[in-house]
Amino acid sequence: MPGPVIALAWLLFSGFMVLLMFAQNLSAGTPTHWGETLVGRLLHGLLWGLLTPVVFALATRFDLTERHRRLPSLLMHAAASYGLTLAYRLAYAGIMTVFGVLPGNFSLATVIVNANTWVPIYWMLLGMAYAVQYRERFRQGQVQAAQLETQLVQAQLQALKMQLQPHFLFNSLNAVSALMGTDVKAARRMLAQLSQFLRLVLEGSDTQEVTLAQELHLTRLYLEIEQTRFPDRLTVAYHIAPGTEAALLPALLLQPVVENAVRHGLAPQAGVGELAISARQQANRLIVQVQDNGRGATDTAIRGIGLRNLESRLATRYGADYTLHVETAPEQGYCLLLSLPFQTATLTDSSPLTA
Incomplete structure (x- = not known):
């Protein structure tokens, strides 16, 4: 006082x-x-x-x-x-x-x-x-809630901006057009995946936190679209430990990280791109890892806009109670390791990020 x-x-x-x-x-x-x-x-x-x-x-x-x-x-x-x-x-x-x-x-x-x-x-x-x-x-709780809401909106706008860029829609629609002549079922499946992905992003505007299962569902939709476009150039492996699906994390946290790995790490290189997503519980912590075999970089301290936004959201939500570590080397890809407090919620079908 x-x-x-x-x-x-x-x-x-x-x-x-x-x-x-x-x-x-x-x-x-x-x-x-x-x-x-x-x-x-x-x-x-x-x-x-x-x-x-x-x-x-x-x-x-x-x-x-x-x-x-x-x-x-x-x-x-x-x-x-x-x-x-x-x-x-x-x-x-x-x-x-x-x-x-x-x-x-x-x-x-x-x-x-x-x-x-x-x-x-x-x-x-x-x-x-x-x-x-x-x-x-x-x-302070009200201020933090307002900051989280603002950051969530920014994350949603950033996700929409990335997804609604002309090249994404044009490439997706061109892939659908090409598939119509060879595989009508695949073309219809890709259109359904694209519409569901955009619907989930738009409908999740009021959700501050989601379960890992819900975030993975959104991430899988994006990766399935990319795999439909490049069936022989992208392989994805999931290693999700039992019991972690109900863990809470900020909405639209994992999907932008995965998208960044695909677009900037895997897409520019020749050959098959490999992406691994894992989650496990370690004591009272949720450990999430996203690893690719892309180009990598020489400096692990480099933070792009997406990663800086991610760290800002984590700091607002968890204060100092989180860690974000990046490992990379030329031609060895990126490995992002994230540690959050393990908090669970009951899975429901009412969340906008559920299937």
Whole structure:
């Protein structure tokens, strides 16, 4: 919480306490000692205003919302509540003595014995600290959700841009036209695959996360189109460990990686292109690997637009809890290794990325 907000809050509270004491004295018919009232209430607000950032820092350091640390944190806050309250009362007594407005019944023993009566103020501030933290986490969650939605839209637009480029449609339609004279069934199958692929990309506009099975379904459609066009130039191998199909990952994450491997790694070279897609669970991690036998490169640090966008989406979704590693060498292809938290979902037929 910003310092000016804390100062203003305690100043208003002190002013309210002054008015309250004046009203009580007025109704009881007793005179108001303005020196003690004003100095005492303002000093009260000043001291607690200085201690408020300390309480907020302790709330963060010893977080009661973390279950595995709840008991140690609770004990720490119990000790801090009395310690800070005692420090407040000692400082209050000392300053009031300097101003000469200390009540006659004020003594060091009284301060120590009665310090616990002010402990609830610490717990009130602690509750406010957690309320502020919850509000900030909620706001950050909304910002992250908005960023994920924006990045998903960008990924969809990028996917559509790549798929709807004239050469893709022209090549696909030319392949269909050529197949009509030799293999009508293959031509119809390719048209069905193309229409289903584009439909799935368009209908997935509101989906932030999908299962690995759903993402693989979209990827297979793309690869089947390419295999229909080049039946003797592209082979695909899938190594998907049982139990990983339900793992969650950001929508349109795998398909652009595979497409990039086909277009830039395999298509330009002569001979048969080989592509391997694998997924496995390792402890609490999902390990996804895409490997090709294409041209490769000399520098693994090179990041194209697609890979930079991929890393940006992963950072927004997982923070630092992911790894993306690329291995490549000239004429040895690319190997992209991705590690994500393993989170599962129940497979349903209602998602736009299902068959």
